[in-house]
Amino acid sequence: xxxxxxxxxxxxxxxxxxxxxxxxxxxxxxxxxxxxxxxxxxxxxxxxxxxxxxxxxxxxxxxxxxxxxxxxxxxxxxxxxxxxxxxxxxxxxxxxxxxxxxxxxxxxxxxxxxxxxxxxxxxxxxxxxxxxxxxxxxxxxxxxxxxxxxxxxxxxxxxxxxxxxxxxxxxxxxxxxxxxxxxxxxxxxxxxxxxxxxxxxxxxxxxxxxxxxx
Amino acid sequence: xxxxxxxxxxxxxxxxxxxxxxxxxxxxxxxxxxxxxxxxxxxxxxxxxxxxxxxxxxxxxxxxxxxxxxxxxxxxxxxxxxxxxxxxxxxxxxxxxxxxxxxxxxxxxxxxxxxxxxxxxxxxxxxxxxxxxxxxxxxxxxxxxxxxxxxxxxxxxxxxxxxxxxxxxxxxxxxxxxxxxxxxxxxxxxxxxxxxxxxxxxxxxxxxxxxxxx
DNA sequence: CTTCCCATCATCCGTTCGATTGATTCCGGC
DNA sequence: GCCGGAATCAATCGAACGGATGATGGGAAG
Numbered sequence: 001x002x003x004x005x006x007x008x009x010x011x012x013x014x015x016x017x018x019x020x021x022x023x024x025x026x027x028x029x030x031x032x033x034x035x036x037x038x039x040x041x042x043x044x045x046x047x048x049x050x051x052x053x054x055x056x057x058x059x060x061x062x063x064x065x066x067x068x069x070x071x072x073x074x075x076x077x078x079x080x081x082x083x084x085x086x087x088x089x090x091x092x093x094x095x096x097x098x099x100x101x102x103x104x105x106x107x108x109x110x111x112x113x114x115x116x117x118x119x120x121x122x123x124x125x126x127x128x129x130x131x132x133x134x135x136x137x138x139x140x141x142x143x144x145x146x147x148x149x150x151x152x153x154x155x156x157x158x159x160x161x162x163x164x165x166x167x168x169x170x171x172x173x174x175x176x177x178x179x180x181x182x183x184x185x186x187x188x189x190x191x192x193x194x195x196x197x198x199x200x201x202x203x204x205x206x207x208x209x210x211x212x213x214x
Numbered sequence: 215x216x217x218x219x220x221x222x223x224x225x226x227x228x229x230x231x232x233x234x235x236x237x238x239x240x241x242x243x244x245x246x247x248x249x250x251x252x253x254x255x256x257x258x259x260x261x262x263x264x265x266x267x268x269x270x271x272x273x274x275x276x277x278x279x280x281x282x283x284x285x286x287x288x289x290x291x292x293x294x295x296x297x298x299x300x301x302x303x304x305x306x307x308x309x310x311x312x313x314x315x316x317x318x319x320x321x322x323x324x325x326x327x328x329x330x331x332x333x334x335x336x337x338x339x340x341x342x343x344x345x346x347x348x349x350x351x352x353x354x355x356x357x358x359x360x361x362x363x364x365x366x367x368x369x370x371x372x373x374x375x376x377x378x379x380x381x382x383x384x385x386x387x388x389x390x391x392x393x394x395x396x397x398x399x400x401x402x403x404x405x406x407x408x409x410x411x412x413x414x415x416x417x418x419x420x421x422x423x424x425x426x427x428x
Numbered sequence: 429c430t431t432c433c434c435a436t437c438a439t440c441c442g443t444t445c446g447a448t449t450g451a452t453t454c455c456g457g458c
Numbered sequence: 459g460c461c462g463g464a465a466t467c468a469a470t471c472g473a474a475c476g477g478a479t480g481a482t483g484g485g486a487a488g
Binding site: 009010017019020090111112118163165166195204206207 | 223224225226227228229230231232233234278302304325326327328329332376377378379380381409411412413414415416417418420421427
């Protein structure tokens, strides 16, 4: 019997997953969690009480204010004898996929996948196999070939403020640094993203999922 | 008995909605559709066969490649004796909300709403009452007070190219107009959006849903 | 210990952008 | 028939931006 923990901030989605999972032969829902922190608590409690923990964690990525799925995945896979983590999310930016895989996710599915695919993926994941939705795999391959930009945290921060429409001087004041420093960061950002203007940097950042529209 | 049609492109979500709806007393799922076009077909068939059509349509907005929820809502409410349309979507830009309400939606809920709220909303909608999630209502009020900008088609086009990161000269070449004209359009755009730079215009356009990240 | 990356700041220069003003054409409404 | 909005273009000017170069200090990796 494969035991599955469902992690999603939407009650509706949890209900749907539970319904789908429970009707699969040899699979049962072990529990639900509304965000990453709740998932970790669930796993900890199961271990304390000596129960058999879940074999597979079905994890969403964006979860409102709660702990993000990537962070939760990172912590779960750091546990001793961790369950397999199968990401099931609505849409996939390059950055999300890379971050999830790097955090130790065993699979990556999209929510518009047909139920059979989800079922197959749960079984495969329980066996330890890696599962990637075709569009996800394609993006991953394209990205590995391209070599990712890897902006530093500071650069991401600057990029975010750029996308809010701030001018260099405003950014400098917001971050308590000089305008010269802002410009230097911008040069590096343009370099890594292979663009040559702030607007193009915003466009590139959005399309690569480095930043999100507010 | 309130009959509900579920429209969402994610099988998982449809399953969840069906489970939630079916366990409400006096409510039953009348059918499912994966996009707007399928929903319209369902309604048409029900009417042809003389069956009682659904009383409430639970409608998502973004639905992959299929017909968008706003368009579907517009067509449904244009039918004779239309069912009530309750929008249930993940997130809400100002433009989405306005468009949905203007298209005739009776309610607007967010997917992270607790099941009780969804249940209450279905009942209220069936009675013909208007239901707005609190954050949605707040946005709507703020917007009505502000009065929206109403960019011309050409201006929207320019704004889109802005968001792609193009410089004025590139935009002018792309649209076969002079750079001076591009600048003139930009002045008007800044004026209407109440901003004073191209990046701020992009930010404003995104947050108001005038443009979407590619 | 040296090397590399990150973050910080500075100066200089050419380009682009934004603001202003003014003009022409076309189209639809009063 | 007149008026107003949309779209087109032009010229000017100061401010903002982008590119190039160089410099410092700190921390991680080797």
